[in-house]
Amino acid sequence: xxxxxxxxxxxxxxxxxxxxxxxxxxxxxxxxxxxxxxxxxxxxxxxxxxxxxxxxxxxxxxxxxxxxxxxxxxxxxxxxxxxxxxxxxxxxxxxxxxxxxxxxxxxxxxxxxxxxxxxxxxxxxxxxxxxxxxxxxxxxxxxxxxxxxxxxxxxxxxxxxxxxxxxxxxxxxxxxxxxxxxxxxxxxxxxxxxxxxxxxxxxxxxxxxxxxxxxxxxxxxxxxxxxxxxxxxxxxxxxxxxxxxxxxxxxxxxxxxx
Numbered sequence: 513x514x515x516x517x518x519x520x521x522x523x524x525x526x527x528x529x530x531x532x533x534x535x536x537x538x539x540x541x542x543x544x545x546x547x548x549x550x551x552x553x554x555x556x557x558x559x560x561x562x563x564x565x566x567x568x569x570x571x572x573x574x575x576x577x578x579x580x581x582x583x584x585x586x587x588x589x590x591x592x593x594x595x596x597x598x599x600x601x602x603x604x605x606x607x608x609x610x611x612x613x614x615x616x617x618x619x620x621x622x623x624x625x626x627x628x629x630x631x632x633x634x635x636x637x638x639x640x641x642x643x644x645x646x647x648x649x650x651x652x653x654x655x656x657x658x659x660x661x662x663x664x665x666x667x668x669x670x671x672x673x674x675x676x677x678x679x680x681x682x683x684x685x686x687x688x689x690x691x692x693x694x695x696x697x698x699x700x701x702x703x704x705x706x707x708x709x710x711x712x713x714x715x716x717x718x719x720x721x722x723x724x725x726x727x728x729x730x731x732x733x734x735x736x737x738x739x740x741x742x743x744x745x746x747x748x749x750x751x752x753x754x755x756x757x758x759x760x761x762x763x764x765x766x767x768x769x770x
Contacts, residue, residue: 570661579685581674595698619644 544554546561550568555561563585566572572582574589578596583589591613594600600610602617606624611617622628622640630645631638634652639645647669650656656666658673662680667673675697678684684694686701690708695701703725706712712722714729718736723729731753734740740750742757746764751757 567657570659576685580683581685 544556546555546558547553548555548561548564548568550565553564555564566584572584574583574586575581576583576589576592576596578593581592583592594612600612602611602614603609604611604617604620604624606621609620611620619640628638628640630640630642632645632648632652634649637648639648650668656668658667658670660666660673660676660680662677665676667676678696684696686695686698688694688701688704688708690705693704695704706724712724714723714726715721716723716729716732716736718733721732723732734752740752742751742754743749744751744757744760744764746761749760751760
């Protein structure tokens with residue numbers, strides 16, 4: 513009798529590979545037994561599920577004692593605290609730039625390697641990390657999973673929601689160390705600091721004039737292109753900037769311009 517590596521079980525041929533596959537499939541089903549009632553996502557433990565549910569409820573039990581920022585996870589709070597302490601333990605081996613989080617360092621490394629293995633199937637834009645690709649996809653799908661509990665406005669990204677919420681709370685947790693002016697976001701603070709440093713990172717490719725913010729450059733480019741995007745609905749006159757437009761509108765409302 514030829515030995516095939518199979519054994520019989522109650523008169524039928526028993527294939528161990530099939531049994532292993534079935535066991536693996538069962539394990540996969542048991543692996544994530546905790547389901548979110550809002551979005552049906554599955555999780556391996558009740559603790560991870562509870563953390564996930566906070567995305568839907570907006571609950572943030574961990575509060576920063578310095579700037580009152582709130583976080584869902586204690587780890588997020590710990591990483592945030594490095595902004596205040598200035599601690600940057602994660603160093604780039606190429607340019608020695610420091611980062612407060614390992615994730616920030618990993619994203620930074622793609623600048624040196626140029627590696628972008630994650631591709632958008634809609635527009636072919638490439639990303640260095642899968643999370644960046646997933647966030648980008650919301651541009652195409654229109655998905656806005658983050659909702660403001662005050663005005664019900666929705667956002668594609670949690671960070672944008674956090675910044676928006678500060679409009680309602682009036683919170684400005686980012687102070688300028690030079691003039692003590694405060695800002696709602698770290699990006700607003702960085703743009704403001706360039707006023708003190710005189711740093712102008714954004715250069716016009718037409719006339720080489722430099723600007724401290726990308727928005728300033730974009731407004732300047734309209735001088736070269738002649739683009740006028742602000743239209744008066746009363747007299748149809750067009751303007752390059754909102755400032756010019758609002759000054760013009762005073763003519764129609766009778767307000768004096770100074």
